[in-house]
Amino acid sequence: MPEPEKKIIAVDGTETGVADGGDAAAQPIVFLHGGTPGITPYAGGTHVWGGVPGRFAGRHRVVAIDLLGSGRTGYPDRPALIDDYGRHALATLAALGVEGAHVVGHDLGGAVAFWLGAKGGGRVASLTVVASAEPTPLIDSLEDLTFLNPPGRDYDYEMQRWAYDRVSYCDRHIDGALMAASLAAAAAPGVTKARHFMADPAALPRLTASIGRLKAEMWTLNKTTGWPVPVQYIWGADDPLTPRERGFKLFETLAASQPHCQFHLVPRCGSFVFREHPQHFVDLVDAFVDGLAETPEAFRYP
Amino acid sequence: MNVASTPRMRDPRRIDIDGVETTYFEAGSGETIFFVYGGHFGGADAGSSAQAWDLNFGPLSSQFRVVALDKLGQGRTGNPKRDEDYTMAAVVSHAAGLIKALGLRDLHIVGHSRGAFAATRLALEYPELTRSLTMVSSGTTSPLISTNEIRLAGSPHPFYTRESARFTYEGYCHDPRAVSEDWIDRSMEISSLPRVPECMDKMYGEGLYFRTFIPNLARLKRETLQWLGEGRLQRPLQIFWGLNDQTADVGGAFELHDLVSPHQRVEVNIFGHCGHSPIASIRRGSTS
Numbered sequence: 001m002p003e004p005e006k007k008i009i010a011v012d013g014t015e016t017g018v019a020d021g022g023d024a025a026a027q028p029i030v031f032l033h034g035g036t037p038g039i040t041p042y043a044g045g046t047h048v049w050g051g052v053p054g055r056f057a058g059r060h061r062v063v064a065i066d067l068l069g070s071g072r073t074g075y076p077d078r079p080a081l082i083d084d085y086g087r088h089a090l091a092t093l094a095a096l097g098v099e100g101a102h103v104v105g106h107d108l109g110g111a112v113a114f115w116l117g118a119k120g121g122g123r124v125a126s127l128t129v130v131a132s133a134e135p136t137p138l139i140d141s142l143e144d145l146t147f148l149n150p151p152g153r154d155y156d157y158e159m160q161r162w163a164y165d166r167v168s169y170c171d172r173h174i175d176g177a178l179m180a181a182s183l184a185a186a187a188a189p190g191v192t193k194a195r196h197f198m199a200d201p202a203a204l205p206r207l208t209a210s211i212g213r214l215k216a217e218m219w220t221l222n223k224t225t226g227w228p229v230p231v232q233y234i235w236g237a238d239d240p241l242t243p244r245e246r247g248f249k250l251f252e253t254l255a256a257s258q259p260h261c262q263f264h265l266v267p268r269c270g271s272f273v274f275r276e277h278p279q280h281f282v283d284l285v286d287a288f289v290d291g292l293a294e295t296p297e298a299f300r301y302p
Numbered sequence: 303m304n305v306a307s308t309p310r311m312r313d314p315r316r317i318d319i320d321g322v323e324t325t326y327f328e329a330g331s332g333e334t335i336f337f338v339y340g341g342h343f344g345g346a347d348a349g350s351s352a353q354a355w356d357l358n359f360g361p362l363s364s365q366f367r368v369v370a371l372d373k374l375g376q377g378r379t380g381n382p383k384r385d386e387d388y389t390m391a392a393v394v395s396h397a398a399g400l401i402k403a404l405g406l407r408d409l410h411i412v413g414h415s416r417g418a419f420a421a422t423r424l425a426l427e428y429p430e431l432t433r434s435l436t437m438v439s440s441g442t443t444s445p446l447i448s449t450n451e452i453r454l455a456g457s458p459h460p461f462y463t464r465e466s467a468r469f470t471y472e473g474y475c476h477d478p479r480a481v482s483e484d485w486i487d488r489s490m491e492i493s494s495l496p497r498v499p500e501c502m503d504k505m506y507g508e509g510l511y512f513r514t515f516i517p518n519l520a521r522l523k524r525e526t527l528q529w530l531g532e533g534r535l536q537r538p539l540q541i542f543w544g545l546n547d548q549t550a551d552v553g554g555a556f557e558l559h560d561l562v563s564p565h566q567r568v569e570v571n572i573f574g575h576c577g578h579s580p581i582a583s584i585r586r587g588s589t590s
Contacts, residue, residue, distance in 0.1 A: 237559075237563065237568075237570075244556075248556075248572075251545075251572070251574065252545060252574075254574075255545055255546075255574030255575060258574070258575075259574065259575035260574070260575070261545075261573075261574030261575070262571065262572065262573050262574065263545075263570075263571070263572040263574075264569070264570070264571050264572075265559065265568075265569065265570035265571075266569065267563060267567040267568050267569055268567060280569075
């Protein structure tokens with residue numbers, strides 16, 4: 001089966017980096033990377049997934065997307081809100097003809113995954129949310145110091161390596177390929193534009209507020225028609241950015257209305273579960289996806 | 303493989319372990335998974351047996367050698383020979399006796415509920431036989447309070463009827479539809495064995511439950527939690543729990559994680575819409 005092929009496509013006028021491969025006829029798995037462009041001190045993109053998407057290429061169509069302002073994807077002419085990220089990801093899936101996908105989202109990509117879960121309709125079959133603080137209940141949480149005062153400047157090697165190390169249990173996964181791709185991404189036009197707009201101190205609170213509105217929708221769905229798609233949560237036990245209590249509370253909350261929810265805590269692991277423990281990660285996604293396929297019809301609700 | 307349509311475990315095997323006629327099941331080849339189901343002799347679920355694993359046995363036997371026993375005084379295994387053997391310690395020794403008699407080693411030991419406590423004792427007492435430990439929804443091992451007597455109280459049905467078995471299992475499960483007729487059949491086959499009233503008479507008629515079993519378990523539990531906190535479990539631990547378990551609070555999974563994780567790898571896997579028996583959800587063995 002072909003390894004995912006990197007290419008650039010136009011999505012509603014926005015240049016969009018994607019990797020697309022695997023078995024084109026099989027059920028798709030879609031990867032949405034993390035990192036908030038212009039805020040998080042590493043430059044995210046499809047490159048952070050390393051070899052993991054390719055591990056599914058024999059059994060699935062595999063699609064990884066550079067979100068707005070990351071990798072080789074462009075950025076709007078104003079600070080992007082979560083709805084911009086969500087609409088762009090959904091339009092990218094439409095452009096690629098992706099239906100019924102198992103969506104895997106890390107960090108900010110986890111919030112985009114929830115946006116797709118709420119509004120993506122038939123394009124989304126399930127969510128796997130990895131170490132994603134944004135969609136968790138935030139009220140009364142502590143100020144986050146994880147990325148306070150990064151060293152280096154302008155997304156240079158020192159700054160980005162520090163950022164990856166800061167959220168890892170062990171730095172062994174921070175290899176030359178990750179650093180080279182992250183340095184290249186930091187210089188891309190979309191990323192530069194995102195950094196420009198997010199430098200305005202008012203920009204991040206607006207993004208946070210938009211994620212707050214998304215969460216209000218999630219909690220409302222949960223209390224009314226039910227959270228519409230299965231979700232599994234994969235959390236690293238040693239991730240300073242996403243304390244397990246918050247992930248567990250999110251899991252517990254949506255499990256009230258959605259029968260197919262699982263929570264997995266991975267030991268000796270930071271935010272990048274798929275890089276620090278790739279085989280464990282692949283096994284968890286496989287087991288979840290296979291388990292859904294085997295679930296008797298009578299147990300499929302809401 | 304479709305777990306839901308997996309056939310029942312077949313071909314029970316018999317072996318004498320220290321004078322107790324013992325039943326066990328075995329299938330597959332490869333690394334060995336040793337299963338210890340929940341409950342204890344004379345408990346509310348007198349019908350439990352190794353067949354508790356029948357959803358897992360078949361699928362896992364395609365990759366592993368799988369072995370499950372009927373514990374001392376349960377299933378089709380004989381009752382304890384002596385009054386002083388109505389203890390968890392004797393259950394553990396009996397299971398170890400079977401492991402040694404079969405020449406099993408390098409075990410991935412998987413225990414559910416009370417059986418997870420026995421599995422933990424096996425891993426702690428026989429590290430030379432153990433490669434990993436998996437605990438499934440175990441109030442007995444959890445440092446928190448178990449609530450099964452509260453949850454299962456007030457059955458309107460006579461003991462050892464299909465209705466009382468259903469009442470008990472539905473109390474353990476989140477979704478009553480999980481309690482299949484097959485599960486009840488299996489339970490009734492066991493609870494109608496002549497061994498069962500003898501065991502009940504010992505436990506409750508002669509009072510061995512509160513005189514012997516519970517004090518021994520309390521002492522062993524204190525020691526076990528102390529040993530886990532000291533780092534004596536020198537093998538990886540994997541924990542499975544049902545989010546909606548009304549008999550053993552899911553917080554126990556994190557309590558056990560926090561006790562052991564300073565010393566060992568501990569995976570925690572929690573299933574939503576799931577009560578005391580997430581066993582049907584365990585698709586991969588303890589080797590991942």
